[in-house]
Amino acid sequence: MLTIGQLASYAGVTVRTVRHYHQIGLLPEPERDNSGYRRYGATAVVSLIKVRTLAEAGVPLSEIDSLLQADAPAFAAAIQRIDARLSDEIAQRENSRKQIAQLAAGDHAALPSEVAFYLNRLREIGASERLVHAERDGWILMTARWPDRVREWMPSKLAQLEDPRLVRLYQVLSRLLEGGEIDEALLEEAADIMAVLAEEAHAGGDVMSEDDLEDGLPFDLLDAFAVEVDPRAQRMRDLMRKRGWESWTRQERVAGPVPPVVERQRT
Incomplete structure (x- = not known):
């Protein structure tokens, strides 16, 4: 006859587990002998091993008794x-x-591999890590809404990075993010570049479809997110509106007459 400690050791469980099985009715609890100890026979050993085996196999304890019966x-x-x-x-x-x-994996979190590759290209053209992180989080917002469309957009997005004006834009935006004060000259330069690129995209038909533009929530979130990342983004939105564009995300013209956009000469 075995003590509870010997029973637990033989069956490969703890004494606490044996007592728990007693409490939930999986293992009968024997009466105490004259010395005040509970003694377990071979039947208890076999029963405990069966219970342990089923429990280790993933069977819920609440179902083990019915299985044994x-x-x-x-x-x-x-x-x-x-x-x-x-x-x-x-x-x-x-x-x-x-x-x-x-x-x-960092950039791969919640994003397809195509976007992660695009983000690496931004680093290669000189975008700061802070700007890349902001861009990454923006693409997370877009991917949640249009996972398949985002993959379709990536080849053209990568091709656009061959344009030196876009490279310059990312470099300017990086400087703006890293700087502590509002740099009006850099803001104006960034707005000029974005307005010219938006005008060319519209002229070439390389813009969002009307169906996409009707679903304005992702664009609203992107604009709001940009301001949350850096309040100076609101100033950029104002500058874009002065140039005839709702924002840099929509590439949608403001209502009413659109003023001509002239790219400034930089020294």
């Missing part, structure tokens, strides 16, 4: 149901691991 067909059917549930849980955990890996 079931006949062979019922036991097999129950095991199949449990196996299917465990398979679903494993798939969910694998998906969670992939998401954790994406978070650890």
